[in-house]
Amino acid sequence: MRPVAPAPHSLSEVAAAFGLVSVPERSAGAGSAAVPGSTAVPGSPAGAGRPAVPGSPAVPGGSTGAGSADTDVQVRGVTADNRQVRGGELFAAHTGGHVHGARFARAAVDAGAAAVLTDPAGADLLAADEPLGVPVLLADDVPALLGSLAAHLYGTPGETLGTFALTGTNGKTTTAFMLDHTLRALGRRTGLIGTVEVRVGERAVPATLTTPQPAELQALLAAMVEDDVDDLVMEVSSHALALHRVDPLVYDVAGFTNLTPEHLDFHGTVEEYFAAKASLFAPARSRRGVVLVDDPWGRRLLSECRSAHPGQVLGLAVRADADADVADADPEWRVVEARPEGTGTAFTLARRDGSAVRTRTALPGHFNLANAALAVAMVLASGVDAATLETALDAAGGVSPQVPGRMEQLAEHPRVIVDFAHNTDALAQAIAAVRPGTVGRLVVLFGAAGERDRVKRPEMGRVAVEGADVVVVTDDDPHDEPAGQIRAEVLAGTTGAVPDTTVREIADRAEAIRTVVLEADENDTVLVAGRGHETVQEVAGVAHHLDDREEVRAALAARAGGQRR
Ligand SMILES: CC(=O)N[C@H]1[C@@H](OP(=O)(O)OP(=O)(O)OC[C@H]2O[C@@H](n3ccc(=O)[nH]c3=O)[C@H](O)[C@@H]2O)O[C@H](CO)[C@@H](O)[C@@H]1O[C@H](C)C(=O)N[C@@H](C)C(=O)N[C@H](CCC(=O)O)C(=O)O
Numbered sequence: 260m261r262p263v264a265p266a267p268h269s270l271s272e273v274a275a276a277f278g279l280v281s282v283p284e285r286s287a288g289a290g291s292a293a294v295p296g297s298t299a300v301p302g303s304p305a306g307a308g309r310p311a312v313p314g315s316p317a318v319p320g321g322s323t324g325a326g327s328a329d330t331d332v333q334v335r336g337v338t339a340d341n342r343q344v345r346g347g348e349l350f351a352a353h354t355g356g357h358v359h360g361a362r363f364a365r366a367a368v369d370a371g372a373a374a375v376l377t378d379p380a381g382a383d384l385l386a387a388d389e390p391l392g393v394p395v396l397l398a399d400d401v402p403a404l405l406g407s408l409a410a411h412l413y414g415t416p417g418e419t420l421g422t423f424a425l426t427g428t429n430g431k432t433t434t435a436f437m438l439d440h441t442l443r444a445l446g447r448r449t450g451l452i453g454t455v456e457v458r459v460g461e462r463a464v465p466a467t468l469t470t471p472q473p474a475e476l477q478a479l480l481a482a483m484v485e486d487d488v489d490d491l492v493m494e495v496s497s498h499a500l501a502l503h504r505v506d507p508l509v510y511d512v513a514g515f516t517n518l519t520p521e522h523l524d525f526h527g528t529v530e531e532y533f534a535a536k537a538s539l540f541a542p543a544r545s546r547r548g549v550v551l552v553d554d555p556w557g558r559r560l561l562s563e564c565r566s567a568h569p570g571q572v573l574g575l576a577v578r579a580d581a582d583a584d585v586a587d588a589d590p591e592w593r594v595v596e597a598r599p600e601g602t603g604t605a606f607t608l609a610r611r612d613g614s615a616v617r618t619r620t621a622l623p624g625h626f627n628l629a630n631a632a633l634a635v636a637m638v639l640a641s642g643v644d645a646a647t648l649e650t651a652l653d654a655a656g657g658v659s660p661q662v663p664g665r666m667e668q669l670a671e672h673p674r675v676i677v678d679f680a681h682n683t684d685a686l687a688q689a690i691a692a693v694r695p696g697t698v699g700r701l702v703v704l705f706g707a708a709g710e711r712d713r714v715k716r717p718e719m720g721r722v723a724v725e726g727a728d729v730v731v732v733t734d735d736d737p738h739d740e741p742a743g744q745i746r747a748e749v750l751a752g753t754t755g756a757v758p759d760t761t762v763r764e765i766a767d768r769a770e771a772i773r774t775v776v777l778e779a780d781e782n783d784t785v786l787v788a789g790r791g792h793e794t795v796q797e798v799a800g801v802a803h804h805l806d807d808r809e810e811v812r813a814a815l816a817a818r819a820g821g822q823r824r
């Protein structure tokens with residue numbers, strides 16, 4: 260994608276707009292004494308990140324500015340990664356999980372960064388080194404400013420787009436694709452940002468994180484505005500919310516799928532994880548929210564939002580008829596009718612005011628009915644009327660996008676499905692979704708990723724052995740962790756549960772896939788779970804190409820060629 264160049268801004272204008280103070284250069288002969296923020300402007304660093312001290316130039320003239328900041332400079336964009344510097348950017352050097360970004364300030368300046376923004380710790384690091392020769396600005400909390408700063412430099416592109424955000428442990432990508440598909444059915448031009456795909460109009464851009472870093476995000480939004488995109492659909496991860504990545508966007512409609520414990524290595528506790536997700540539904544972040552209340556955390560979220568800011572967040576129930584707790588949540592929308600149709604479900608979504616949308620999804624599983632209902636409700640919440648939406652969805656064949664690596668069926672006999680289920684709840688849901696259509700044995704192949712959420716490993720083993728006839732434990736993405744140890748932890752959950760389930764361990768994932776596909780009977784279902792669309796596997800710190808779908812296709816070809824065991 261051709262990057263959209265942000266308009267040049269004067270650094271002093273940026274500093275004034277964000278209340279940034281400057282770090283003066285060490286005076287000649289001062290040696291390598293640290294230059295704490297407090298020496299920048301009287302009263303700092305208390306002033307850092309707050310309105311500039313009256314009368315103090317944001318970027319001082321004269322020889323006491325950091326480096327050669329004797330004249331104001333123009334900045335074009337902002338980045339926190341020196342490897343992204345193309346020339347003219349403000350380099351935002353902040354504390355990271357591994358290293359302080361100030362360590363890369365010299366490289367950023369050498370690559371053409373026009374100025375540096377850092378925090379007091381970064382200022383200390385810079386003070387211990389040779390002057391950078393460019394102005395250095397100071398703020399207490401750089402990540403908290405970065406999104407707003409990037410938005411300012413790109414002309415606040417988010418304000419001219421219709422904006423839809425999805426959060427939740429499972430279902431963000433699928434629902435984002437469904438929402439995108441639904442908006443397109445209405446004739447809207449869309450942009451999509453998420454785990455599997457980033458798309459600006461019709462142009463695909465490689466996805467990195469689920470929710471990009473602030474500068475990258477604002478650049479994408481600017482590209483969407485330039486491309487005449489009407490609506491943005493994006494996944495907003497809990498990491499992104501906790502790390503201010505989406506500031507200062509205010510979404511038109513936010514959606515919540517569900518919550519089960521995940522990413523506790525990052526958030527620490529489920530409460531913190533929930534709080535990060537819930538922050539998306541604050542009025543400062545979303546004008547309207549739709550929350551699936553089949554999930555107990557969804558019910559809690561709705562209840563808290565109703566107390567804090569009544570009327571802004573609305574509930575959606577799929578199982579209100581079957582579950583009193585769900586009905587008690589008094590949702591705005593209910594799925595009042597759902598019946599199997601083809602591979603998926605036909606359903607009616609009724610609103611409290613009596614309006615309804617009748618439509619369908621071809622994606623299998625109860626959870627995909629919930630995802631589809633959420634996508635439809637979010638479009639209704641944006642103000643589209645039910646009749647218009649129903650007609651548009653009819654013409655589009657319902658809410659049935661192709662979602663790479665999500666319940667993707669690659670063969671019918673045996674039925675082979677690749678799915679991204681990589682946590683306990685998702686694996687349980689995926690197994691429940693394929694069980695009804697399974698005539699022969701249900702074979703489930705999966706592993707667990709290294710270096711995070713260890714607690715889920717035996718739990719995934721347990722749900723697999725309880726739901727499947729044959730369980731094959733293999734490697735997922737061990738990263739730097741010993742792969743055998745991860746498999747052992749998964750296998751620990753499979754012992755003593757269901758005696759007639761066969762459990763096997765095949766370390767090499769490609770070999771495991773080949774084995775299960777070649778050994779399957781015509782009526783069996785093989786669920787290859789955990790990696791979905793992913794194409795890189797890291798074992799013992801070494802990354803190599805591995806795509807489950809390619810391995811399945813190769814095994815199916817070998818099977819068709821007579822190599823069936
Ligand atoms: C927790 C988190 O968000 N970490 C991100 C963060 O890492 P960090 O704070 O540890 O940064 P660091 O490596 O210490 O570096 C500090 C600073 O130096 C800069 N730097 C670093 C190295 C260098 O050579 N040059 C350079 O300029 C970095 O850009 C950063 O600003 O900044 C890095 C650089 O931008 C990111 O790569 C890294 O994301 C890593 C890859 C990550 O795995 N993030 C995951 C946890 C994540 O955000 N996932 C969510 C959720 C997914 C899901 O729901 O499944 C997502 O939204 O994708």
Ligand SMILES: Nc1ncnc2c1ncn2[C@@H]1O[C@H](COP(=O)(O)OP(=O)(O)OP(=O)(O)O)[C@@H](O)[C@H]1O
Nearest residue numbers: 428429430431432433454626678679680685688689
């Ligand atoms: N609503 C849902 N409830 C429970 N499980 C779901 C739901 N939707 C999808 N899943 C399961 O979770 C897996 C991941 O789905 P999806 O990629 O849509 O979620 P995600 O939230 O984007 O995940 P991640 O944050 O890990 O990228 C699917 O492959 C499926 O097995």
